[in-house]
Amino acid sequence: MMTITIILLMACITFSSRYLMLHPKLPIVIKGKMVTFLSFSAPAVLTAIWAPIIFLEKESSLTSLSNPYFIAGILAIGVAYRTKSVYATLLISGVTFYLLTQFITP
Amino acid sequence: MINKKNRKYLLKGIIDMLPFNLAVLPWGILCGSLAIQRGMSELEAILMPLLVFAGAVQLVSIELIAGNASIASILITTFIISSRHFLYGLSLRNKVQNLNSKQRYLIGFLLTDELFALSSSKKAFQHHQRFIYGLAAGGSFYFFWLVWNVLGVYAGSVLPNLTNLGLDFAIAVTFIALVIPSIKSMATLTAVVVSALLSVLMTLYELPFVLVGASLCAMLAGFIVCRKSNRIVEGRGK
Structure with missing residues (x-):
């Protein structure tokens, strides 16, 4: 019963963190400079998620040049820049990543 | 009730989310099986x-x-x-104001990293099809x-650990594929570079609030360059 109570409280926190800022009655008006500032949120947050996966090895040291995550990640940046296609980027870098993990690194 | 046009958007939403849906399979199974291993009941898990x-x-x-950590420490974590x-809510705040309260609660509940990643269009949530x-x-x-969690709960003990398959790479690449084409100005490029540097350094030095800290600094950097x-x-012009 205790665990279920904790789970319910945790659910309240995750839901309110997601919903709170969407609530219309909250006295926050986003305009002007705030709109510009927030327009960088998607590239900023998403990069803060992908960069450590690509540039770190096991979260404890900078990547080595032979790390498949790093090589295929850099390739993905190039392909995304050229093609602007999610699926082309996923396919090309995914296959590269798979081959690297299978054949090159032990 | 669901007309042809709505069905198109419904399908597109599912297809765009597909890479994430599949990529989180190992972590879903891990969450489910870990809960059971650590003594939770199936209901709790x-x-x-x-x-x-x-x-x-x-x-x-x-x-x-x-x-047996204290409730306070669990909730603070x-x-x-x-x-x-x-941050996601703030960014989407203006976009969801046309939705009715039920629709807003739904989007709020579903607002994960992955859904936020697919919501960066200016038109996101703006009309019924976008909703x-x-x-x-x-x-x-x-x-x-x-589904992945339930699979972990009931079959976790017989399934291999798939988290070392490298599917976190699929998540990283999908984010890369969404972010890189959106870089159309020096300001956005600055935000991306600052975010990458800070998130890597903060993770390396095991600092707390990596995501929020790196993101806010990056957004500020982008804002300054933009101004x-x-x-x-x-x-x-003068």
Whole structure:
């Protein structure tokens, strides 16, 4: 019963963190400079998620040049820049990543 | 009720979310099986994805609950990991004001990293079809997350650990594929570079609030560059 109570409280926190800022009655008006500032949120947050996966090895040291995550990640940046296609980027870098993990690194 | 046009957006939402739906399979299974291994009942283990619906929070809290951590420390940890969502809500605040309250609650509940990643279009949630798109994307992610967790709960002991398959690479690449084409100005490029540098350094030095800290600094950097370049353009105009 205790665990279920904790789970319910945790659910309240995750839901309110997601919903709170969407609530219309909250006295926050986003305009002007705030709109510009927030327009960088998607590239900023998403990069803060992908960069450590690509540039770190096991979260404890900078990547080595032979790390498949790093090589295929850099390739993905190039392909995304050229093609602007999610699926082309996923396919090309995914296959590269798979081959690297299978054949090159032990 | 669902006409042809709505169905198109419904399908597009599900298809766009598909890479994420499949990529989180190992973590869903891990969450489910870890909960059982750490002594949770099946009901508790399933309530986690059903109500909490947050991978990192689930993994950390399962260990904390099993280690008899205090309720306060569990809830504070949950809050820290969830704090990035405030940023998502703020960014989408203006976009969801046309929705009715039921629709807004739904989008709020489904607002994961993955749904936020698919919501950066200026038109996101702006009209009914865009709402259908978001609902389909977010809803399908919820569905798959639940299925993977349940799979972990009931078959975790016989399934191999798949988290070393490298599927986190698929998540990283999908984010890369969404972010890189959106870089159309010096300001956005600055935000991306600052975010990459700070998130890597902060993770390396095990600092707290990596996501929120790195993101806010990056957004500020982008904002400053944007203001400066606007001023230069204005100056040339004179």
